[in-house]
Amino acid sequence: MQALGFEVLWKGKNFARLMGGLWVALRISLIAVGISLVAGVLMGALMTRKNPVVKALTRLYLETVRIMPQMVLLFLAFFGTTRWFGWNLSGETASVIVFALWGTAEMGDLVRGALESIPRHQYESAAALGLDGKQSFLYVILPQTLRRLLPQVINLVTRMIKTTSLVLMIGVVEMLKVAQQIIEANRMKVPNAAFGVYLTVLVLYFLACWPVSLLAKALEKRWS
Amino acid sequence: MGRELLRIEHLHKEFEGKTVLDDLSLTLREGEVAVIVGPSGCGKSTLLRCVNALEPVQGGSIFLDGEEIHADPRKLPQLRQKVGMVFQSYELFPHKSILDNITLAPRMVQKRGREDAEAEALALLERVGLADRAKDYPRQLSGGQKQRVAIVRSLIMHPALMLFDEVTAALDPEMVREVLDVLLDLAKQGRTMLIVTHEMQFARAVADRILFLDDGGIVEEGRPLDFFDHPKTERAQRFLNTFTFETVKE
Numbered sequence: 001m002q003a004l005g006f007e008v009l010w011k012g013k014n015f016a017r018l019m020g021g022l023w024v025a026l027r028i029s030l031i032a033v034g035i036s037l038v039a040g041v042l043m044g045a046l047m048t049r050k051n052p053v054v055k056a057l058t059r060l061y062l063e064t065v066r067i068m069p070q071m072v073l074l075f076l077a078f079f080g081t082t083r084w085f086g087w088n089l090s091g092e093t094a095s096v097i098v099f100a101l102w103g104t105a106e107m108g109d110l111v112r113g114a115l116e117s118i119p120r121h122q123y124e125s126a127a128a129l130g131l132d133g134k135q136s137f138l139y140v141i142l143p144q145t146l147r148r149l150l151p152q153v154i155n156l157v158t159r160m161i162k163t164t165s166l167v168l169m170i171g172v173v174e175m176l177k178v179a180q181q182i183i184e185a186n187r188m189k190v191p192n193a194a195f196g197v198y199l200t201v202l203v204l205y206f207l208a209c210w211p212v213s214l215l216a217k218a219l220e221k222r223w224s
Numbered sequence: 225m226g227r228e229l230l231r232i233e234h235l236h237k238e239f240e241g242k243t244v245l246d247d248l249s250l251t252l253r254e255g256e257v258a259v260i261v262g263p264s265g266c267g268k269s270t271l272l273r274c275v276n277a278l279e280p281v282q283g284g285s286i287f288l289d290g291e292e293i294h295a296d297p298r299k300l301p302q303l304r305q306k307v308g309m310v311f312q313s314y315e316l317f318p319h320k321s322i323l324d325n326i327t328l329a330p331r332m333v334q335k336r337g338r339e340d341a342e343a344e345a346l347a348l349l350e351r352v353g354l355a356d357r358a359k360d361y362p363r364q365l366s367g368g369q370k371q372r373v374a375i376v377r378s379l380i381m382h383p384a385l386m387l388f389d390e391v392t393a394a395l396d397p398e399m400v401r402e403v404l405d406v407l408l409d410l411a412k413q414g415r416t417m418l419i420v421t422h423e424m425q426f427a428r429a430v431a432d433r434i435l436f437l438d439d440g441g442i443v444e445e446g447r448p449l450d451f452f453d454h455p456k457t458e459r460a461q462r463f464l465n466t467f468t469f470e471t472v473k474e
């Protein structure tokens with residue numbers, strides 16, 4: 001164990017700090033994922049509208065958010081807003097905004113695809129039973145859409161959790177940042193600490209994403 | 225036969241400039257069963273879809289119980305409750321059990337209580353011989369069973385008029401009978417129905433009136449015996465001939 005430098009984790013409050021960092025990362029992801037799932041459904045519903053203006057605007061939003069690397073978005077949200085609008089967003093707020101914007105765009109596109117894959121006759125048989133547009137969407141179309149979406153949504157959520165490691169670039173002290181600090185502080189005495197610490201980070205990320213896939217499996221089983 | 229329930233006046237329907245229904249007029253009285261026959265692509269499905277406004281129309285008007293169907297889109301859900309429609313491809317909701325498929329509309333649209341809706345659903349399922357399948361999902365049922373459920377799902381809304389669009393066309397031959405028997409039973413109960421079918425024996429048995437549709441209009445109409453045994457128009461004769469075979473052996 002010595003050779004991998006795990007022992008630095010037990011020095012002082014290091015492990016607690018690492019967990020604190022994980023919590024920061026998870027907090028950002030969870031809030032952003034929550035917003036993205038709800039806003040993404042609305043976004044996806046909007047994208048299936050025939051109105052050309054709505055179509056063009058949603059398309060523009062989606063492509064912009066997609067083309068920009070997340071890092072650039074983070075810099076824009078954090079430094080850009082201070083410079084141009086004089087806003088003083090905390091790193092964490094800026095991160096939540098960026099991940100929510102990104103997640104909404106991706107989720108919206110997934111929802112659009114799933115909505116368009118529901119046969120026209122499902123809409124029609126709902127309408128023929130007297131359901132109005134809202135009822136048909138809520139009780140007939142959306143539940144089928146979500147079932148079809150499940151695997152892709154899980155993929156998106158885990159990607160979002162993992163990508164939060166980028167927020168250290170704007171000074172948010174999340175898990176990866178804490179890990180670097182610990183390794184840095186022990187550079188002289190435990191030169192191998194990088195292995196142990198990063199390995200721990202890897203396991204912690206896995207543990208954070210694992211329940212999501214477990215939940216997905218359980219849902220898939222129930223819905224199949 | 226009762227009072228007038230459905231009146232179609234000078235209906236005109238086109239798809240991207242191509243006329244499909246041309247100046248079509250038709251009335252249906254309460255309790256009447258009209259069967260529409262005609263070659264594939266002549267506009268039978270389109271006609272039914274116009275009747276509950278799944279298709280917009282380009283001219284003419286359709287009245288149900290004196291109310292114009294295409295007049296006000298906000299009234300559509302209200303009007304559609306009075307018109308039940310069963311499609312060739314059943315279109316059950318795959319994520320809902322049979323019972324939930326049937327009770328969704330009465331509960332959400334008509335705001336009936338769960339117990340009340342489920343009790344009626346089970347009684348109707350019993351009537352079509354499927355009471356024991358209430359908890360199953362659509363994918364566990366055969367085509368004929370799914371179609372009977374789709375009929376029940378429509379019936380529970382107590383529609384004044386039922387539309388059936390080739391409801392046996394997608395079924396294996398041995399399942400056709402079980403579905404047609406349900407329709408015959410409905411006819412006996414005195415329901416008002418507009419039925420599109422290619423089953424000529426069934427049409428003869430169930431119909432009060434046959435409407436022969438061709439080229440976007442009603443070319444001939446009459447009582448089943450007259451129509452099938454003595455078609456007046458040459459087009460109807462030719463159409464009926466496609467259902468008979470000359471023997472090839474001496």
Ligand SMILES: Nc1ncnc2c1ncn2[C@@H]1O[C@H](COP(=O)(O)OP(=O)(O)O)[C@@H](O)[C@H]1O
Nearest residue numbers: 239240244262263264265266267268269270271
């Ligand atoms: N959504 C549509 N768009 C364009 N053409 C259509 C559409 N639906 C039906 N048609 C055309 O209208 C005609 C009548 O179709 P339909 O009512 O389905 O015939 P039927 O049910 O008698 O076989 C056909 O020529 C068909 O190609």
Ligand SMILES: [Mg+2]
Nearest residue numbers: 268269270390
């Ligand atoms: Mg048809």
